[in-house]
Amino acid sequence: MQAPILVLLCCSLLLLLTGAMLVRRGRGKWREAGLPRGKVVYDDTGAWQECPTPLFSRGHLLAGKPDYIVARGEYLIPVEVKPGRTAARPYPSDILQLAAYCLLVEENYDRVPPYGILKYQAATFPVEYTPQLRRQLFATMERMRSDLLREEVAPNHHNPRRCGACGHRDHCQARLRQGDQESPTLGSP
Ligand code: SF4
Numbered sequence: 001m002q003a004p005i006l007v008l009l010c011c012s013l014l015l016l017l018t019g020a021m022l023v024r025r026g027r028g029k030w031r032e033a034g035l036p037r038g039k040v041v042y043d044d045t046g047a048w049q050e051c052p053t054p055l056f057s058r059g060h061l062l063a064g065k066p067d068y069i070v071a072r073g074e075y076l077i078p079v080e081v082k083p084g085r086t087a088a089r090p091y092p093s094d095i096l097q098l099a100a101y102c103l104l105v106e107e108n109y110d111r112v113p114p115y116g117i118l119k120y121q122a123a124t125f126p127v128e129y130t131p132q133l134r135r136q137l138f139a140t141m142e143r144m145r146s147d148l149l150r151e152e153v154a155p156n157h158h159n160p161r162r163c164g165a166c167g168h169r170d171h172c173q174a175r176l177r178q179g180d181q182e183s184p185t186l187g188s189p
Contacts, residue, residue, distance in 0.1 A: 033081055034119030035070055042069035045081075055104035060141070066101040066116075076105050078116040085120040094118055095127055099137040102129040 033047070043049045044065040056063045066078040078101035082094060098116040106112045118125045127133075147153045160176040169175045 033068065033079070034117060034124040035068060035079055036072055036077060036117065038070040038072040038077070040068055041071050041076065042066065044068070055101075055108045057104055057107040059107065060103065060138075062100060062104065062141070064097075064100055064104055066098075066104075069105060074111070075113055076109050076111055077113055078102055078105055079119060080116070081119040083119075083121055086122060087120060088123075090118045090120075090125045090127060095133070096137055096140055098127050099129060099133045103134065103137060 033045075040049070042052055042055075044051055044067050052065070054063045054065045067081045068079040070077045070079060078098065080094065080098050080101065085091070085094075095118070098118055102113045102116050113129055115126045115128045118127055155174050155176075158176065160178050163169050163172070163175040164178065166172070166175070
């Protein structure tokens with residue numbers, strides 16, 4: 001075989017191998033993120049595109065950045081990844097966060113997502129965006145806004161571990177200490 005042909009063959013083989021490696025790496029990242037099949041149209045992690053601006057709803061005075069939005073057919077599905085979470089079912093606070101992203105997708109793209117996805121360390125949870133969840137989100141936002149006007153607000157949990165990891169623990173009067181009794185709350189699955 002002539003030398004130029006051999007060089008050409010080697011280059012083609014190298015290109016093929018590099019391409020296969022990139023595809024494999026891309027699929028791995030895709031699986032890790034728990035993304036459904038589709039096209040990533042919004043990526044706040046910088047893995048597939050530059051970090052975008054936050055989504056904003058003027059009507060509900062709400063802003064936020066889902067980790068991803070994936071286009072599946074006519075739908076846009078928000079995906080939130082919590083790599084450190086391990087739980088058998090989603091935390092209610094995470095469900096509400098995802099519902100807020102569904103609302104932002106609805107307002108910004110004029111398309112109602114039928115569901116969003118929560119990805120924990122070892123499990124992926126599709127969460128249906130129902131009218132009931134939407135109502136629950138509005139009620140929670142209203143409560144949070146009225147709490148902002150109050151001078152004192154009691155914690156919404158009784159979880160000393162949460163206080164132990166909280167950045168406000170040094171100046172928070174309501175903080176719980178190790179040994180205080182723990183009980184299930186909004187932040188528990
Ligand atoms: S330290 Fe205070 S602000 Fe932080 S989690 Fe505990 S109660 Fe909430």
